[in-house]
Amino acid sequence: xxxxxxxxxxxxxxxxxxxxxxxxxxxxxxxxxxxxxxxxxxxxxxxxxxxxxxxxxxxxxxxxxxxxxxxxxxxxxxxxxxxxxxxxxxxxxxxxxxxxxxxxxxxxxxxxxxxxxxxxxxxxxxxxxxxxxxxxxxxxxxxxxxxxxxxxxxxxxxxxxxxxxxxxxxxxxxxxxxxxxxxxxxxxxxxxxxxxxxxxxxxxxxxxxxxxxxxxxxxxxxxxxxxxxxxxxxxxxxxxxxxxxxxxxxxxxxxxxxxxxxxxxxxxxxxxxxxxxxxxxxxxxxxxxxxxxxxxxxxxxxxxxxxxxxxxxxxxxxxxxxxxxxxxxxxxxxxxxxxxxxxxxxxxxxxxxxxxxxxxxxxxxxxxxxxxxxxxxxxxxxxxxxxxxxxxxxxxxxxxxxxxxxxxxxxxxxxxxxxxxxxxxxxxxxxxxxxxxxxxxxxxxxxxxxxxxxxxxxxxxxxxxxxxxxxxxxxxxxxxxxxxxxxxxxxxxxxxxxxxxxxxxxxxxxxxxxxxxxxxxxxxxxxxxxxxxxxxxxxxxxxxxxxxxxxxxxxxxxxx
Amino acid sequence: xxxxxxxxxxxxxxxxxxxxxxxxxxxxxxxxxxxxxxxxxxxxxxxxxxxxxxxxxxxxxxxxxxxxxxxxxxxxxxxxxxxxxxxxxxxxxxxxxxxxxxxxxxxxxxxxxxxxxxxxxxxxxxxxxxxxxxxxxxxxxxxxxxxxxxxxxxxxxxxxxxxxxxxxxxxxxxxxxxxxxxxxxxxxxxxxxxxxxxxxxxxxxxxxxxxxxxxxxxxxxxxxxxxxxxxxxxxxxxxxxxxxxxxxxxxxxxxxxxxxxxxxxxxxxxxxxxxxxxxxxxxxxxxxxxxxxxxxxxxxxxxxxxxxxxxxxxxxxxxxxxxxxxxxxxxxxxxxxxxx
Numbered sequence: 001x002x003x004x005x006x007x008x009x010x011x012x013x014x015x016x017x018x019x020x021x022x023x024x025x026x027x028x029x030x031x032x033x034x035x036x037x038x039x040x041x042x043x044x045x046x047x048x049x050x051x052x053x054x055x056x057x058x059x060x061x062x063x064x065x066x067x068x069x070x071x072x073x074x075x076x077x078x079x080x081x082x083x084x085x086x087x088x089x090x091x092x093x094x095x096x097x098x099x100x101x102x103x104x105x106x107x108x109x110x111x112x113x114x115x116x117x118x119x120x121x122x123x124x125x126x127x128x129x130x131x132x133x134x135x136x137x138x139x140x141x142x143x144x145x146x147x148x149x150x151x152x153x154x155x156x157x158x159x160x161x162x163x164x165x166x167x168x169x170x171x172x173x174x175x176x177x178x179x180x181x182x183x184x185x186x187x188x189x190x191x192x193x194x195x196x197x198x199x200x201x202x203x204x205x206x207x208x209x210x211x212x213x214x215x216x217x218x219x220x221x222x223x224x225x226x227x228x229x230x231x232x233x234x235x236x237x238x239x240x241x242x243x244x245x246x247x248x249x250x251x252x253x254x255x256x257x258x259x260x261x262x263x264x265x266x267x268x269x270x271x272x273x274x275x276x277x278x279x280x281x282x283x284x285x286x287x288x289x290x291x292x293x294x295x296x297x298x299x300x301x302x303x304x305x306x307x308x309x310x311x312x313x314x315x316x317x318x319x320x321x322x323x324x325x326x327x328x329x330x331x332x333x334x335x336x337x338x339x340x341x342x343x344x345x346x347x348x349x350x351x352x353x354x355x356x357x358x359x360x361x362x363x364x365x366x367x368x369x370x371x372x373x374x375x376x377x378x379x380x381x382x383x384x385x386x387x388x389x390x391x392x393x394x395x396x397x398x399x400x401x402x403x404x405x406x407x408x409x410x411x412x413x414x415x416x417x418x419x420x421x422x423x424x425x426x427x428x429x430x431x432x433x434x435x436x437x438x439x440x441x442x443x444x445x446x447x448x449x450x451x452x453x454x455x456x457x458x459x460x461x462x463x464x465x466x467x468x469x470x471x472x473x474x475x476x477x478x479x480x481x482x483x484x485x486x487x488x489x490x491x492x493x494x495x496x497x498x499x500x501x502x503x504x505x506x507x508x509x510x511x512x513x514x515x516x517x518x519x520x521x522x523x524x525x526x527x528x529x530x531x532x533x534x535x536x537x538x539x540x541x542x543x544x545x546x547x548x549x550x551x552x553x554x555x556x557x558x559x560x
Numbered sequence: 561x562x563x564x565x566x567x568x569x570x571x572x573x574x575x576x577x578x579x580x581x582x583x584x585x586x587x588x589x590x591x592x593x594x595x596x597x598x599x600x601x602x603x604x605x606x607x608x609x610x611x612x613x614x615x616x617x618x619x620x621x622x623x624x625x626x627x628x629x630x631x632x633x634x635x636x637x638x639x640x641x642x643x644x645x646x647x648x649x650x651x652x653x654x655x656x657x658x659x660x661x662x663x664x665x666x667x668x669x670x671x672x673x674x675x676x677x678x679x680x681x682x683x684x685x686x687x688x689x690x691x692x693x694x695x696x697x698x699x700x701x702x703x704x705x706x707x708x709x710x711x712x713x714x715x716x717x718x719x720x721x722x723x724x725x726x727x728x729x730x731x732x733x734x735x736x737x738x739x740x741x742x743x744x745x746x747x748x749x750x751x752x753x754x755x756x757x758x759x760x761x762x763x764x765x766x767x768x769x770x771x772x773x774x775x776x777x778x779x780x781x782x783x784x785x786x787x788x789x790x791x792x793x794x795x796x797x798x799x800x801x802x803x804x805x806x807x808x809x810x811x812x813x814x815x816x817x818x819x820x821x822x823x824x825x826x827x828x829x830x831x832x833x834x835x836x837x838x839x840x841x842x843x844x845x846x847x848x849x850x851x852x853x854x855x856x857x858x859x860x861x862x863x864x865x866x867x868x869x870x871x872x873x874x875x876x877x878x879x880x881x882x883x884x885x886x887x888x889x890x891x892x893x894x895x896x897x898x899x900x
Contacts, residue, residue: 174652
């Protein structure tokens with residue numbers, strides 16, 4: 001492409017840089033700065049971190065978080081490994097079923113089903129009541145930290161499953177055939193050849209799960225587990241106030257853990273990018289399962305599927321239940337919860353649609369613009385925009401929320417209300433959180449468009465701006481639409497940043513309403529009804545997104 | 561453990577293939593394949609891509625299942641044996657070296673799977689690496705080696721287990737032209753030293769001709785002919801073999817010479833000479849002339865076909881021009897009549 005630096009491009013880049021600076025860099029920098037300054041605005045100090053290390057509650061919370069995240073990775077791996085092996089190496093009819101599991105965590109974040117899972121698996125939940133009645137014992141699935149691990153593992157194992165399956169599929173079949181030829185087979189072959197070669201994919205999935213669990217605020221709180229780090233940050237700020245430095249110190253620790261995890265991942269992956277699909281490749285010839293193996297395989301898949309669906313089933317039951325406690329199933333069923341949430345609580349739904357729609361629009365606009373600047377222009381520093389936008393991945397939602405509160409509380413609007421209390425701030429926080437997703441979608445869309453299509457337009461007399469409008473944007477529509485819908489759907493269930501920023505119920509989105517309602521037994525039914533509505537919104541969006549991608553690919557197929 | 565060395569196999573093993581038919585769904589990949597490979601022989605499966613040669617090799621290794629027929633290794637039917645119990649060493653086209661292991665670990669793999677004592681494994685690994693001249697590279701990773709070195713590691717890894725037979729799947733296809741010549745000589749001398757029955761799959765007739773004792777020419781899932789390279793060249797059984805091994809001129813009855821019904825006249829370009837058109841049975845205009853160095857190649861239009869004639873180039877000798885009408889002199893003993 002030409003290296004002409006048009007004023008329009010420069011202005012666009014500066015505007016994006018300003019946006020990212022004000023709404024991402026400044027809040028995070030504020031959090032870090034406060035963590036290192038003395039309370040009440042003194043000089044730089046490490047005293048806050050010493051306090052953190054001396055407070056037994058925080059140290060215990062830190063190790064609890066590490067333990068829960070690590071154990072979640074372990075259990076998620078236990079669920080994901082057999083499924084990945086089964087679907088990539090055997091002729092197995094249930095493979096499609098297993099693949100669809102991959103979408104479930106996107107449809108429903110763990111906090112939504114937390115209370116429902118308590119009712120199904122808790123000390124006096126359905127499963128334990130039945131176990132007690134039939135076999136006279138109970139299993140502490142949901143006791144203390146176990147509950148968090150149990151819930152998170154069920155929700156996040158598909159991240160490992162998807163990454164690991166892709167890695168296993170990408171191994172050239174001659175790699176395993178050579179091992180068979182030299183006398184290896186079965187589990188030994190899997191352990192010595194397939195697993196080491198798929199390790200990068202596994203590590204990528206596992207580190208993602210670790211960070212997500214470490215940063216989660218709402219799931220532990222809904223299970224009444226307070227002694228974990230992310231919940232402590234939230235509790236500290238909401239109960240003691242935004243002047244207390246400990247919330248900021250915890251935030252810095254959260255960021256450090258996220259960054260350290262990503263760094264360690266990069267270290268493990270270094271030099272291990274075994275792209276082995278190569279000449280004469282093709283997937284491994286899949287083995288037929290013997291009847292007994294087949295029965296066992298179906299047993300495993302059905303058990304895991306039952307676990308994965310449990311939160312969804314529990315949520316639906318709870319949303320229709322009159323009273324549900326100390327019994328395997330609800331006592332009776334009613335539509336009252338739905339009439340309630342569609343009536344006086346409908347403001348939550350309206351807010352969610354508005355916030356998510358705005359946030360996704362911002363994401364697609366900025367993501368598309370950054371992708372264009374990086375891939376199609378030679379502006380100096382354009383790569384920095386990409387890096388800056390992507391750092392949002394390492395910033396936990398609760399940290400971003402705290403940062404917004406602190407950075408924008410002092411900024412007053414003309415009528416005297418602080419900027420931080422305005423609902424638009426919630427939208428901006430959600431937008432920043434989801435920007436990396438939209439950015440990747442925009443990259444993918446733009447990379448598929450040949451530069452020569454734009455050069456042809458310029459050759460025929462179109463200016464840069466008109467080329468973008470008449471050629472680039474129409475061709476990117478499918479990809480951008482998919483990015484919009486993904487951002488929208490995940491924004492609809494974003495909670496950790498929102499939890500800190502919501503100032504009044506009338507400004508709260510659905511996820512917040514659900515969180516508040518779930519706190520009391522009387523509100524649970526309505527909370528569950530909101531959860532079902534959220535799941536429906538997200539599921540419909542995911543379907544639409546798939547449709548958009550399919551359509552644009554078909555249209556592209558006709559063009560070429 | 562008896563004292564075994566890599567250079568002296570206990571006994572070379574023969575392979576018998578009878579009545580093999582193999583289909584993938586509706587595609588019939590191997591049709592009535594029957595072959596007999598002698599102990600210690602360097603044997604080639606030669607044919608164009610898609611002829612079934614690699615499938616036949618994979619059948620022997622246990623990576624494909626035939627619907628009918630048998631593969632006998634040393635007189636024993638191998639059908640019930642899974643790949644890991646067959647003791648046939650295969651060198652893959654892509655080499656399939658495991659990137660997460662060092663060269664030495666790659667070579668040791670098969671020996672470890674056989675649960676040999678550590679000392680024996682170490683001894684055989686260093687012996688195998690020595691045999692292919694890579695002792696100094698034992699601790700490297702495959703990615704740090706050149707293509708030719710990787711190929712030698714793949715060979716060392718396979719012969720370390722002292723297989724009954726050695727299978728080579730297009731082992732030279734990922735090397736550049738210069739390397740191919742030297743590597744194929746190495747392979748030949750290694751095979752001679754080990755006395756190992758070896759099957760070499762290739763689509764390149766020159767590779768097969770230069771290093772193999774005998775060749776099975778394959779096309780469309782069938783074995784077209786089996787023989788030594790010279791037999792195949794001198795006496796091709798059909799038009800496909802004639803064409804695939806070197807270039808061949810093929811004429812039908814329109815050429816103006818008597819040809820038996822249902823047959824074609826086949827001859828090699830260097831077996832004919834150009835003469836004056838008067839009295840010649842085969843005659844026509846020169847349509848192209850190419851100077852190839854040692855020879856000059858003429859294309860002559862005869863009947864409805866174009867015939868290639870190669871004549872030795874002599875400096876100062878007279879050349880024919882494009883458009884000249886020429887006669888083609890073909891000695892009767894050089895004429896082959898093959899079924900159409």
